[in-house]
Amino acid sequence: MTAGLLSLLAVLVLAFLRVPLAFALLSVSLGGIGVVMGWDVARSLVPLTISEAVFSYELAVVPMFILMGNILARTGISDDLFSASNAFLGPIRGGLALSTMVTCAGFSAVCGSSLATAATMSKVAYPSMKRYGYSDSLAAATIAAGGTLGILIPPSIILMIYGILTQTNIGHLFVAGVVPGLLGLLMYLLVIYAIARISPKDAPRGERTTMAQKLQSLRGVWPFTLLFVLIIGGLYGKLFTATEAAGMGAGLALILALVQRRMSWQDFRHIFIETATTSVMLYAVLFGALLFAKLISFSGLGEGILELFNQAGLGPWGTIVAILVVFLVLGCVMDSLAIILICVPLFVPILLAHGFDLVWFGIIVVVVTEIALITPPIGMNVFVLKATLPHVRLGAIFRGLTPFIAIDLLRLALLVIFPSISLALVAFMK
Amino acid sequence: MDANLSRIRKVVESLLILTLSGMVLLTFIDVIGRRLFGAPLYGAHDATEHLMAIMVFCGLPLLTAARGHLTVDLFDKWLLRPGMAWWHRLVSALVAAVLLLIAYEFYNSAIEAGQIQEISQSLSIPRAGMYAFIAFASLLSAVAALLGCFGAPVSHPHATEEHAK
Numbered sequence: 001m002t003a004g005l006l007s008l009l010a011v012l013v014l015a016f017l018r019v020p021l022a023f024a025l026l027s028v029s030l031g032g033i034g035v036v037m038g039w040d041v042a043r044s045l046v047p048l049t050i051s052e053a054v055f056s057y058e059l060a061v062v063p064m065f066i067l068m069g070n071i072l073a074r075t076g077i078s079d080d081l082f083s084a085s086n087a088f089l090g091p092i093r094g095g096l097a098l099s100t101m102v103t104c105a106g107f108s109a110v111c112g113s114s115l116a117t118a119a120t121m122s123k124v125a126y127p128s129m130k131r132y133g134y135s136d137s138l139a140a141a142t143i144a145a146g147g148t149l150g151i152l153i154p155p156s157i158i159l160m161i162y163g164i165l166t167q168t169n170i171g172h173l174f175v176a177g178v179v180p181g182l183l184g185l186l187m188y189l190l191v192i193y194a195i196a197r198i199s200p201k202d203a204p205r206g207e208r209t210t211m212a213q214k215l216q217s218l219r220g221v222w223p224f225t226l227l228f229v230l231i232i233g234g235l236y237g238k239l240f241t242a243t244e245a246a247g248m249g250a251g252l253a254l255i256l257a258l259v260q261r262r263m264s265w266q267d268f269r270h271i272f273i274e275t276a277t278t279s280v281m282l283y284a285v286l287f288g289a290l291l292f293a294k295l296i297s298f299s300g301l302g303e304g305i306l307e308l309f310n311q312a313g314l315g316p317w318g319t320i321v322a323i324l325v326v327f328l329v330l331g332c333v334m335d336s337l338a339i340i341l342i343c344v345p346l347f348v349p350i351l352l353a354h355g356f357d358l359v360w361f362g363i364i365v366v367v368v369t370e371i372a373l374i375t376p377p378i379g380m381n382v383f384v385l386k387a388t389l390p391h392v393r394l395g396a397i398f399r400g401l402t403p404f405i406a407i408d409l410l411r412l413a414l415l416v417i418f419p420s421i422s423l424a425l426v427a428f429m430k
Numbered sequence: 431m432d433a434n435l436s437r438i439r440k441v442v443e444s445l446l447i448l449t450l451s452g453m454v455l456l457t458f459i460d461v462i463g464r465r466l467f468g469a470p471l472y473g474a475h476d477a478t479e480h481l482m483a484i485m486v487f488c489g490l491p492l493l494t495a496a497r498g499h500l501t502v503d504l505f506d507k508w509l510l511r512p513g514m515a516w517w518h519r520l521v522s523a524l525v526a527a528v529l530l531l532i533a534y535e536f537y538n539s540a541i542e543a544g545q546i547q548e549i550s551q552s553l554s555i556p557r558a559g560m561y562a563f564i565a566f567a568s569l570l571s572a573v574a575a576l577l578g579c580f581g582a583p584v585s586h587p588h589a590t591e592e593h594a595k
Contacts (some may be wrong), residue, residue, distance in 0.1 A: 017505070022499055027527075050532065054564075055483055063482070067454065244457060244460075277446075277498060279486070280485070280489035335502065338502055
């Protein structure tokens with residue numbers, strides 16, 4: 001256990017000292033396994049772990065879903081989604097912010113990245129909100145909070161990585177993310193509506209639209225809605241595995257983009273190279289995380305922590321609360337992927353020992369990391385907004401986010417207390 | 431030298447596009463064939479796995495040379511000061527050492543796979559060649575990391591966190 005604990009500390013220290021996470025995990029895992037099991041075992045595990053990951057059909061889900069998201073993100077779907085939701089919600093008080101939130105949810109459904117959602121929406125929605133006199137605080141906070149929906153509403157990069165690390169069915173994770181994602185959207189909409197009622201000057205009404213304009217606005221959106229329904233419906237109806245859904249999604253997105261002439265050759269080249277580079281980066285950290293998971297297993301650290309929790313009389317639910325506190329605290333200073341790569345292998349044996357469902361825990365972990373994206377001091381979504389909207393003060397964004405963080409904590413509590421919110425759809429699948 | 435590097439980069443980027451397109455195309459045809467015509471594409475899974483390995487290890491030297499690996503940038507304010515250049519050289523050396531070890535282990539695996547004539551399940555693709563390719567790509571990545579020891583100091587605080595979430 002001591003070797004495992006020291007290794008965990010070493011990974012954290014190296015990561016904070018700007019050692020690339022993949023190499024912090026790989027070097028510490030090699031050293032740790034070398035000490036615990038011997039150098040020959042450590043060395044032999046390197047090609048074994050990498051081969052298992054790289055020659056895996058199931059893991060091909062990662063680049064293909066990223067490709068689908070990148071194609072759709074490049075083709076201007078965000079503008080179409082915003083126009084459509086604005087045509088329907090714009091005339092309501094706070095309607096532009098409500099439209100922004102719905103667009104964030106729709107965009108994240110095809111994109112899978114919170115930071116990309118926040119960055120895109122800051123360009124699409126912020127200028128409109130400012131034109132209608134929305135306060136900086138509400139406009140920026142709406143985009144930052146809406147961006148967090150990107151890692152829960154499927155397909156989600158973080159859920160894919162979690163599924164690979166815990167060997168949980170990625171299709172089940174995606175289906176489990178649907179209701180909590182929609183619940184998050186609904187709660188955010190309620191927050192905006194309440195703010196618009198309490199402080200109307202912060203969230204004025206938008207323009208009225210005719211029924212013809214409303215119907216016209218749906219024209220650009222329906223093919224992508226159909227794509228989303230096909231992917232999630234296909235997973236739910238067991239028509240596809242996650243990898244097959246990813247291949248179909250990427251293929252259909254490409255066909256849609258080409259048929260609708262939304263993509264040039266330059267775009268095509270850029271999208272494919274960007275996807276491949278992101279995938280390589282993710283695979284590199286996965287190699288490290290998978291080796292690190294082996295070290296945690298060999299060192300008995302997970303079992304040691306379980307014993308400590310038991311001695312402290314925490315019990316199963318106390319354990320869950322303790323784990324969530326660790327995630328929330330780390331989330332304040334680290335990015336979500338890093339937390340998941342380092343902490344998930346550590347806590348999985350504990351969760352399994354207490355009989356918790358790993359699909360449910362995956363959703364909880366993602367919701368916690370969503371909260372981390374908008375909490376100070378390191379709220380990555382907030383920083384992305386600050387980079388794209390430099391004139392908006394950081395303090396104003398964080399102040400605007402307070403009600404969203406509060407409602408997120410409430411949602412987290414609901415998801416922890418009522419696992420069926422996440423698991424009901426998965427149960428129907430089974 | 432720069433022109434040659436640029437040419438190599440373009441070739442590798444074209445390979446990345448080809449492998450990724452191949453993966454999508456194979457999966458797409460396989461699923462359509464399986465679900466609509468009851469005739470899956472033979473060896474599609476096997477081919478996809480190999481294309482993925484090629485894509486990952488083609489991209490690794492590019493990513494390493496671009497210092498594009500995921501980093502935590504909490505203390506960038508201090509760590510990116512000019513006086514910390516020595517630390518970044520040390521980090522590059524660590525990265526190179528790990529990559530060299532990977533290259534060496536895959537070189538050994540390639541020799542072993544050649545001796546036992548290890549092949550993939552459905553398409554009988556010799557694994558020795560793939561392992562040798564991974565060893566070579568890891569070696570190239572190690573060289574790219576080593577060049578980082580002597581190159582310009584790290585100066586891009588946002589690195590690749592954008593891709594992470």
